Amino acid sequence: MGGLIEDYVFHRDFSKTYPIITHGKGIYLYDKNGKKYMDACSGAVAANLGHGVEEIAEAIAFQAKQAAFVHTMRFETEVLFQLAEKIALLAPDTLNKVYFTSGGSEANESAIKLARQFHKDAGRPEKHIVIGRWQSYHGNTFGSLSAGGDIKRRQTYTPSLINFNHVYSPNCKRCPYQREKEDCDHKQNWSCVRDIESVINEIGPENVSAFIAEPIVGSQLGAVSPPEDYFKEIRKICDYYNIVLIVDEVMTGFGRTGKDFGIQHFGIVPDIITFGKGVSAGYAPLAGMIVHDRIVDSLIENSKGKFVHGYTYSGHPVSVAAGLSVLTIYERDRIVNNVQLAGDYLKQQLFALKYRCPIIYDVRGEGLLLGIELAIDGEKGTPFPENLHASERINSIAMELGAVFYPGSGSINGYLGDHILITPPLNVTTGEIDEMIRVLESSLNIFIEELKEEEAYEITK
Ligand SMILES: Cc1ncc(COP(=O)(O)O)c(C=O)c1O
Known part of the structure; x- marks a missing residue:
């Protein structure tokens, strides 16, 4: 076997290790160590009814x-x-x-x-x-x-x-x-x-x-x-x-x-x-x-x-x-109806979060296809430098805290511009949305603290 690699999987990214998921139920996935992840992005906007539907x-x-x-x-x-x-x-x-x-x-x-x-x-x-x-x-x-x-x-x-x-x-x-x-x-x-x-x-x-x-x-x-x-x-x-x-x-x-x-x-x-x-x-x-x-x-x-x-x-x-x-x-189950109601609720919570969080520049989307755009300066929209990998880092923090979102970048010109998609299963409940917002907010705050410690960027609003 080549190099330091200890298994036979051609991984999506060989520089990373991924949690091994053993099962899922509803909006949650569980890894082999028993850790629970809220799937706030339906995998890749695919697992639209959550996990484990018999x-x-x-x-x-x-x-x-x-x-x-x-x-x-x-x-x-x-x-x-x-x-x-x-x-x-x-x-x-x-x-x-x-x-x-x-x-x-x-x-x-x-x-x-x-x-x-x-x-x-x-x-x-x-x-x-x-x-x-x-x-x-x-x-x-x-x-x-x-x-x-x-x-x-x-x-x-x-x-x-x-x-x-x-x-x-x-x-x-x-x-x-x-x-x-x-x-x-x-x-x-x-x-x-x-x-x-x-x-x-x-x-x-x-x-x-x-x-x-x-x-x-x-x-x-x-x-x-x-x-x-x-x-x-x-x-x-x-x-x-x-x-x-x-x-x-x-x-x-x-x-x-x-x-x-x-x-x-x-x-x-x-x-x-x-x-x-x-x-x-x-x-x-x-x-x-x-x-x-x-x-x-x-x-x-x-x-x-x-x-x-x-x-x-x-x-x-x-x-x-x-x-x-x-x-x-x-x-x-009249799922489209739930998307409209839950989508409105989630969007409201994201707007409220934008008000509290200095690095959210935009809240957008329809139904349960919602996104936030991140910026050094939430008012003016000055983008984070590309090499900071802001959205990826925030998602990694969220995964530590037990929720997974869908990070992306390049929305301004193909390179600059960080965003995060929030796209839970279409049968998500308001209680689950509240939990999702709590984890997202904590992740954003931890990221802001990290930046302050790194003395890299001054966060203003
Ligand atoms: C809009 C859109 N088109 C096409 C694709 C490609 O689909 P797949 O990854 O199933 O090949 C994706 C996947 O994310 C997508 O979002």
Whole structure:
């Protein structure tokens, strides 16, 4: 065995040691030493019903005993039809066909390929370029990474990435186009929208296949919503230039933001919705895309019904059974309703915390996709230096204290700007939220004390 490494696991980060989790119940995870962690971020905004839900485990076990695997090139299963129907009924009326993958990256990969095949087979063979957005994340496979705009994740692979184009994601509090809010009162002047048209015209509309965006930017910006009519403008542009609009709901889908899908906050219908995480609440790897009728009709008419794509585990029966059980629980327990109530309560508590804590610059997000942005100076928003790793450090302190949050950085320019996502399971209670806020506040205070001891930065408000 190489070096100092004493086990056979290719760890996520070899410089760290991770607690070994033996079991979980509700919002809590327990490690092998008996330490309890409150899962205040649902893992990676995935474990949306918390841990140890027996009903889901039983559905998984039942399907595994019935038929654990069939290949969707040869066979299908009842659960596949049942879950596809449930998902399609939640989606806008004109999105009616559901394609399954194992993860969100694969879902976006599939959407990018479907958009390309749709154009090519319909006689628009030049259309192949995807326009994505800086500081948005769509996954770690080459296609999804190329479409996304997370500089730190892209950098190592830049020479191999596909030459897709990018515009900035709107972030009005820190406008990447340096606009003041008053400048933006007339929508025609929105730089974040007009830039898209400039890019389309520069590369030639005949070359542009798809535009991809998260409705509310999760891990990269820390729960930033666009201005109210942004997506309406995007929809018009995509219609005008015949560009497939892919909305990435891997993080926002299935109630996370207080609506079934995040895009429903913005009153438009996309051409493809990709989803993941919450669809199976983390109980099995499951993701996919919901596709507009016009794309499916074209596939039937122009491509002999065949999407040139597929994975061994597309529509895996055990994962699909997990998804079916999870969606049944969301519906039965009126989970979206709880997200609205608990989300309002959590947001109020975060605003109150901002008032007490000198290093919170912003509180934002919808439903239970909430974030805080951290800064040396909570009023002006002066960012912490990148090498301080502020959000990571605060999360490590929180883990010592028994809660885990979702830290992130780079929200200002890809490097600077620390934020923390607070995204508990969708069935969280107000009592659990109170405990979560107590741990978060203690962690922030300990971090501030550490900085004072290090005499590195003067905290002011
Ligand atoms: C918006 C968004 N899209 C895509 C992905 C990639 O999903 P996965 O990690 O399941 O491949 C993520 C994961 O965090 C995400 O948040």
